Structures are given as C-alpha cells and as structure tokens.
Amino acid sequence: MSGYSIDEVAERMGISKHALRYYEREGLLAPVAKGSNGHRRYSEDDLGWIRTLQLLRGTGMPIREMRDFVALAHAGEHTIPERLAVLAHYRDELLVRMAQDRERLEFLDRKLDYYRGMLEARDATPEDVARDASRPAASSR
Amino acid sequence: MSGYSIDEVAERMGISKHALRYYEREGLLAPVAKGSNGHRRYSEDDLGWIRTLQLLRGTGMPIREMRDFVALAHAGEHTIPERLAVLAHYRDELLVRMAQDRERLEFLDRKLDYYRGMLEARDATPEDVARDASRPAASSR
DNA sequence: CGTTGACTTCGAGCGCGCTCGAACTCCTAG
DNA sequence: CTAGGAGTTCGAGCGCGCTCGAAGTCAACG
Numbered sequence A, B: 001m002s003g004y005s006i007d008e009v010a011e012r013m014g015i016s017k018h019a020l021r022y023y024e025r026e027g028l029l030a031p032v033a034k035g036s037n038g039h040r041r042y043s044e045d046d047l048g049w050i051r052t053l054q055l056l057r058g059t060g061m062p063i064r065e066m067r068d069f070v071a072l073a074h075a076g077e078h079t080i081p082e083r084l085a086v087l088a089h090y091r092d093e094l095l096v097r098m099a100q101d102r103e104r105l106e107f108l109d110r111k112l113d114y115y116r117g118m119l120e121a122r123d124a125t126p127e128d129v130a131r132d133a134s135r136p137a138a139s140s141r
Numbered sequence C: 001c002g003t004t005g006a007c008t009t010c011g012a013g014c015g016c017g018c019t020c021g022a023a024c025t026c027c028t029a030g
Numbered sequence D: 001c002t003a004g005g006a007g008t009t010c011g012a013g014c015g016c017g018c019t020c021g022a023a024g025t026c027a028a029c030g
Helices: A006-013 A017-025 A044-058 A063-075 A077-124 B006-013 B017-025 B044-059 B063-075 B077-123
Strands: none
Touching (some): A006 A044, A044 A063, A044 B077, B044 B063, B063 B077
C-alpha cells in the first residue's frame, strides 16, 4: 500500500496528528487520499507541502494566509505573480526579524557578560577582608 | 513633574497603553509611581525595564517566565546565577531560531528564484513561435 | 464472537497575550 | 456649574493555533 499513515507522517515531520487533520480541514493541505479503510495515505507530494507549510509558518505567515497561498498554487500558473508577491513579503518580514534577532543576541550577550562579572566579583569577595588565601575554605551560611 | 505619562511611553516605546497596564498588573513591571492625580509617571528605570521586557519577549520568553525573572531581579544579587541560567537558556533558543531563519530564508530565495524563472518563461512564450528577435517590442496582452 | 487498537469526524475547549469597554475619578476650560 | 478629556480599575472578550475527547467505524487477533 502506497503512501504514509498519519502516524508515520506525524512522527517523521514532527507535527501532531491532530494538527495534520486540522491543516487539512483548514484547506492548507489538499484532501489527502484515503485507503479502502478510510484511513489517510499521505503521498510524497503531501509531505512536500507539509514541509513547505512548516517553513512558511516559521516565517510568521498566519494560517489564513497560508490557506490563500495554497489556493493560489492550486489555481494554476497565472497566479505566480501573486504568489511571488506573498513570498517576497514574508521574506522581507523574515529579514526584519533576523536583524532584530541579532540585536537581541547582542543584548543577551551583554547581560550575560554583566552577570558573569557580578558573579566573579561575589566569588572573589566572600570574606573580602580575610586577607590572602591562608585559611582553608569554610562553606558560608 | 518628573517622569513620562502613559501616553508618552506608549508612543515612544511602541506598546499600547493597555499592554503597559497589563504588564504592570502581571508583575512584569514594578508598580509605577503615580502623580497626585493618580496617573502613572514612568521613570527612566521603568523605560529601561520596558525595553528589556520587549527584548526578552522577542526571544520567545513567555510572560509567565518574564514575571519570574523580574521577581528574581528584585530579590537581590544572590539570584544572579539563576537569572544567568534563564538568559542563557533563551540565548540558546534564540540561536536555534536564528539558524532556522537562515534555512527559511534560503527556502524562500529558492522559491522566489523558481517563480521568477517561471515568469520569464511565460513572458518569453506568449507567441513562442515568433522566431528570433526581429520584431520590435510589443507590450504583451 | 468479542476485544483491542488505530483510525475517522466533529465540535468544544484551551493557553497565550493582549484588547476592549464600562464605570468611575480628576482636572481644566468656558 | 457643566462639559470634555485623559487617566484609573476591573473583568470580560478575542484571535490565534492548535488540542482534546466523545462517539463511531473498521480490520485483525485469539
């Protein structure tokens, strides 16, 4: 029997079975083929779409817009300019986020450095006036 | 009168007044000083925290955890190791997202290239059999 | 035959992060 | 004295993206 069961797909793609059915219900995924028992059989094409959807989600594209995008893709080649515009838009947004993330990383690194500096200072001053390292360590409070 | 009104802060920081009060309610912001009329007066310190909160939010830290973090910060220097651990954690997550974003960007760029190729092909084939570029340009459709 | 178990559909529910609006208090201007 | 406007508190509501669970169907097993 060709295709993958929903369980296999969920596992392989790292998405819940519930979410897979939800995506289909919402029109993000074209109706998946069903075996004679009524169970879904996902094709390679379906897997490709799922990957695409995951990528697009990651760029911040909302479900609603993904539905529209999928509809465009199914509507034929004359929708290519529009699809292009949509992707270009989310590419722009992605670039913005990437730039922000670089700032966020910088911020975190500065904070972390600062905290590490504080730690060093505290470690170096537990018994500040103990004057040189003559005494053996005593655990504090 | 010292400090900034909620309106000023909302505008300057790019956050809604509702959200500002919400943050305070949720303990993300220490209780903001109030003028004699009961209106909030945000200090420079408050602004600093707001910036920090926005940064942290951007890394994906949920509100609940931000509350905890703020509580730690107010609890004194002995919480520095814990704060450090929290920030390090979100730094890791941020790095993951940044790596994913690079893949997402690649994906989008490949798709965009592909679509642009399709467009060229379509533009070049309205009258495919027109054979070589002898005729002057005619605007299509 | 009955049980098990994996699937199906369907609608309801949830956690998050705000967002909104009603009802109230103050201050200021006319 | 009244009207307007900007702030306050409070609880309810919302949009999103799932997530869950009840109820049913079907195939295989012992």
